[in-house]
């Protein structure tokens with residue numbers, strides 16, 4: 672019975688040119704418990720470009736279930752790589768700052784690897800509420816949620832620190848070019864990095880110096896459109912699984 676429904680759903684998804692009909696038709700039927708009017712409603716929302724992750728209410732990041740709603744960006748597959756970069760560089764006693772935590776996905780994946788204190792920081796209180804729910808369902812006891820603008824909060828700057836940041840990094844003029852599903856549904860405040868796109872990272876680098884953070888290592892997620900800013904300062908840039916310039920390596924001693 673459900674097989675037939677899955678096939679019908681797949682056909683309907685093909686009609687609206689949904690990019691991966693095979694992959695999600697079963698998920699839709701399972702989620703709606705085979706209820707045809709519910710399936711119809713979901714198909715309508717998908718045809719209006721609403722992301723499946725928001726309709727279903729969750730996604731997975733590094734295998735961990737992460738609740739999402741319109742207050743947070745849907746974690747991207749390439750962002751999982753930032754966790755691997757961080758994992759390879761850490762040793763000894765340190766604290767971790769996840770700046771621009773959103774759903775909390777990076778902090779949660781890191782907390783499954785390290786027992787160290789992890790500060791999950793976001794300027795947006797609504798995003799932090801989602802992160803709170805996610806840290807609870809994933810049972811992450813070492814994550815402290817912090818509502819702050821970048822590093823504007825009280826911390827011990829003597830403790831060796833690892834900084835991971837996935838801040839808004841798209842130049843404002845590029846927002847218009849994004850897919851409708853992103854523009855219509857995802858929080859623009861999580862994407863718009865200002866006129867040049869590098870403004871928040873520039874501010875963060877200044878704060879790291881000014882606050883004498885005992886930085887051991889850091890990595891920032893970026894868009895290739897802003898890589899020039901970091902290359903000019905001799906930072907190492909790494910590519911993601913799609914071959915795009917995506918990660919900046921922040922060494923212990925910052926370039927001048």
Ligand SMILES: C[S@@+](CC[C@H](N)C(=O)[O-])C[C@H]1O[C@@H](n2cnc3c(N)ncnc32)[C@H](O)[C@@H]1O
Pocket residue numbers: 743744745746747750770771772773774775776777792793794795798819820821837838839840860861862871
């Ligand atoms: C690109 S999203 C990343 C979310 C999540 N880390 C991920 O990888 O899916 C950027 C996040 O940075 C937050 N943010 C924007 N400006 C900030 C600031 N000045 N200080 C702290 N967080 C900020 C946004 O609210 C948003 O949740």
